[in-house]
Amino acid sequence: QVQLVESGGGLVQAGGSLRLSCTASGRTFSRYVMGWFRQAPGKEREFVAGISWSGGRTVYADSVKGRFTISRDNAKNTVYLQMNSLKPEDTAVYYCAADSGMIIQIGQTAYDYWGQGTQVTVSS
Numbered sequence: 001q002v003q004l005v006e007s008g009g010g011l012v013q014a015g016g017s018l019r020l021s022c023t024a025s026g027r028t029f030s031r032y033v034m035g036w037f038r039q040a041p042g043k044e045r046e047f048v049a050g051i052s053w054s055g056g057r058t059v060y061a062d063s064v065k066g067r068f069t070i071s072r073d074n075a076k077n078t079v080y081l082q083m084n085s086l087k088p089e090d091t092a093v094y095y096c097a098a099d100s101g102m103i104i105q106i107g108q109t110a111y112d113y114w115g116q117g118t119q120v121t122v123s124s
Contacts (some may be wrong), residue, residue, distance in 0.1 A: 001025075001026065001113075002024050002025060002026045002028075002029070002032065002098050002112070002113040003024065003078060003113070004022055004023070004024050004025075004096050004097070004098060004113055004114065004115035004116040005011075005022065005023050005097065005115055005116070006020060006021065006022045006035065006094065006115040006116065007020070007021050007023075007118060008021050008115060008118060009021075009027075009091050009094060009118030009119045009122070010036050010119075010120070011111070011118045011121045011122075011123065012086055012120075012121070012122055012123070013122070013123050013124055014086060014087055014088055014123065014124050015085060015086065016122070017079060017082070017083060017084045017085075018083045018086065018095075018120060019082050019083070020080065020083065020094055020118060020120070021078055021079075021080055021082075022034070022036075022078065022079045022096030022115055023076070023077055023078045023092070024077045024078070024079075025077070026077070028037040029074060029075040029077040029098075030053055030054075031053060032053070032070075032096040032098040032099060032100055033034070033051070033052060033053065033074060033098070033100075033101060033104050033105070034050065034051050034052060034070075034097070034098055034099075035047065035048075035049065035050040035096065035097045035098075035099065035101040035102070035105070035111060036048040036050070036070060036081045036090035036094060036095070036096055037047045037094070037095045037096075037097060038078075038088075038090075038093065038094045038095070038120075039092055039093050039095070039117075040091060040092040040093075041091075045095070045108055046071070047059065047061055047107070047108070047109070048060070048061050048068065048081070049061065049064065049065055049069075049081060050070065050096070050104035050105070050106065051070045051071065051072050051079065051103075051104070052103075054074075055069075055071060055072045056076075056106075057104065058070050058122075059104045059106065061106075063095055064090075064099040064112060064117060065079040066083070066085075067083065067085045067086075068082065068083050069081070069082040069083060069084075070082075072084040076115050076117070080095055081094070081096075081117065082092035082099040086120075086122045087122060088122045088123065088124045089122075090120060090122050091120060091121050091122050092114070092117050092119075092120060093117040093118065093120075094117060094118050094119075094120050095110075095114055095115055095116075095117045096114075096115045097113065097114045097115070098111060098112060098113040098114075099111045099112060100112050100115075
């Protein structure tokens, strides 16, 4: 069992930055592929970014490529999402998720554990 807790959301102006953190319980964090997803009002939850066990491989949605960076610190059981050049369309609840598989998946059904989400609001 893995419990995930996100933090770092908030209100920011367009063009600003935020860093989200997701801390996991348990001693096997390094064995999980980690992902960030988001859900905007009235829309389906969508993949944002994913990172491999070691952090050596990352995958991004086209909409955030070049602006967001996912990273992880396995010693701290934490995954991060650095978000720069934020746009109003980035407004959403952001969720981190853990997948016990071996490759980065973009489909949410592949992920076994989810955090409660953190709100990110970008004003224009």
